[in-house]
Amino acid sequence: MAQATSTKERPAAQPVRKPLGRGVAWPVAFYRSAVGKKWVMAVTGLMLLGFVLVHMIGNLKLYLSRQDINLYGEALRDLGGHLVPHTSLLWLLRGGIVVALVLHLHSAVTLTRLNSRARPDKYQAPRDYIAANFASRTMRYSGVLIAFYLLFHLADLTWGNANPDFVRGDPYNNLVYSFQRVPVAILYAVANVALGVHLLHGVWSVFQSLGINNPRFNRARRLLAQGVVAVIVVGNVSFPIAVQAGIVDLECPHTDPVAPCEAAAASAR
Amino acid sequence: MSEKMHMELKVWRQAGPGQPGRFVTYDAPGVSPDMSFLEMLDLVNERLVEDGEEPFAFDHDCREGICGSCGLMINGQAHGPERATATCQLHMRKFSDGDQVTVEPWRAAAFPVIKDLAVDRSTLDRIVEAGGYITVATGSAPDANLIPIPKPVADASMDAAACIGCGACVAACPNGAAQLFTSAKLQHLNLLPQGQAERWDRTISMVEEMESFFGSCTNHGECEEACPKSISIDFIALLNRDYVRAQLKQRRLAGQSFP
Incomplete structure (x- = not known):
């Protein structure tokens, strides 16, 4: 019987990355490793998730009144009150979110390339x-x-470039103007469903990447992900639906954004 | 049950490393449902030899699910459709008469094809060499059970130690990552008192060796499903946790190296 295999050359696997390098500072060494990048991705993902949750809950003030949500926006700029310069704490938070986003994207891109x-x-x-x-x-x-x-x-709701009726400091009416445009309302809903799909895996994945693992709660991790996604998607998608359905409508535009509507309208007259 | 089945086999043929390969279709009549998948491949190969053709190469050894030599991508699943089963213990009764079965080698940058269905998995050995050992004092054998180990801990360690190193986790992973293998080889030692001395150095060394050749974990969980020993991805979480802790500890102080 003929010999089944005859191999003259043995293949050798080539490394898929440069050596991690000894002697560098440990945070650098840690971030160079894929396990470290996944840890960073999980932590930054949690920060971004926290932002998304707070953002959604804050926006629910849309259902109270124009004055409520506009005052909420003003309060964010005034975080820390007279203890710190105006908007400084807000910019600190924004800075943190931007750093988290950049690290989240950078680790995602480099790991994807490593994996391919x-x-x-x-x-x-x-x-x-x-x-x-x-x-x-x-x-x-x-x-x-x-x-x-x-x-x-x-561009639509912060800088105002994509919103012709944008008025600085009047998020209520900016949002209503924006979502009255059907394509924008649809885009917003689609993007939030995509966010929900992303979080469905992301929230569960955080536990695994950070090594938070215990038979006592392991089963609850998937459920938690589903719960978080349900809250965020239902909350966020309700805004364009409410505007399109006319439940949330323009309130005395082009008047003082933080005054009660009747008073603002009266003083404008 | 002894009725013979008639299968059609699509087998990956590749002359050698780095050569172009292609699927070749073989007719496989007379397959007994009681055959293992490897016996079915033997049957087809014997006919090829009789016909003067070159049989296809595939790895196999113990044929009882403990050596980790066999391993094929069968119809898009590592080790085929049966859960917690290596290719050698997959029986043809899991297929139906007339099925077309596609057989492909493991695919990963770390597993170059040697020939046909056989791949080189020595990169897995390198990960074990990097830290899969403990230090023991030589001399007369110590008393058994001298170190008390809680039963759940011993059980968890044994669950990890069940890894046979077949590489199905890497093959099933969309990223070609070896996290399940490495975490099993790491945690069966890290969980036990005997493994504590080298724990943090072992974690860093094995993870770094793994990352030289394999992709990164995206927590799909495909590896756990493919594993013939049903090793849980919980061990990957433990690996992740130990790696962060090892980095924080960094026992490599100036001029010193922990054993």
Whole structure:
């Protein structure tokens, strides 16, 4: 019988990355490693999640009155009151969010590139995934979608470039003007569903990447992710629906944003 | 149950490392449902030899699920459709008469194809070499059970030690990551008192060796499903935790190296 195998050359696996390097400061060494990057991704993801949650809860003031949400916006600028310069604490928070976002994106891009080097040849036959779900398989796409949406969102409601009726300091009416445009309302809803899909895997993944693991609560981690996603998506998507349905409507535009509507209207007359 | 099945086999043929490969379809009549998957491959190979063709290469050794030599991507799943089962213990009764079965080698940068379905998995050995050991005092054997170990701890360590190093976790991972293998080889020692002396150096060394050749974990959980020993991704969480703690400890003080 013929010998089944005869191999003249033995292949050798080539490293997919440069050595991590000894002797560098430990935070640098830590961030260079993929496990460290995942840790950073989890921590920054938690920071961004905290922002999204607070942002959504704050925006619920939309349902109280124009004065309520506009005063809330003003209070954010006035965080710390007279103890610190005006808007300084807000800028500190914004700085933290921007740093978290940059690190989150940087680790995502570098790890994605590492992973494609680690699996250069795809399976030629179709794969049959068992555990990987839609959310986990589309993290990079939902992430990119959210990033681009974020730019529009800032241009629309923070800087005002994408909102012709933008009035600085009147978030209530800015938001109503914006969401009265049907494409914007749809875009906002779609982006928030993408955010929900991203968080469905992300929130669970945080526990795993940070090594928060205990048989007592392991089963609850997926449930927590689903709960967080439900709260954020329902809360956020309700805003464009409320505007489109006319539940939230323009209130005395082009008057003092933080005065009660009747008084503001009267003084404008 | 002894009715023979007629299968169609699509096998990846590749002459050698770095060579182009392709699927070749083989007719496989007369397959007994009681055969293991490897016996079915033997059957097809024997016919190829009789016909004067070159049989396809695949790795196998113990054929009882403990050596970790066998491992094939069968219909898009590592080790085939049966959970917690290595290819050698997958029986043909899990398939139906007339099925087309696609067989592909593990694919990862760290697992270059040697030939056909056989891949080189020595990168896994390198991870173990980097820190998969403990230090013991030589001399007469110590009394058994001298060190009390809580039963759940011993159980968890044994669960990790069940790893046979087949590489299915890497093969199943969309990122070609070896986190499940490394975490099993790391935690079966890190969990036990005997593994504490080298714990933090072991963690850093093994993780760094792993990262030289493999991708990163994105917590899909495909590896756990593919694992013939059902090793839990909980061990990956423990690896992540130990790596952060090891980095914080950094016992490599100036001029010293922890053993």
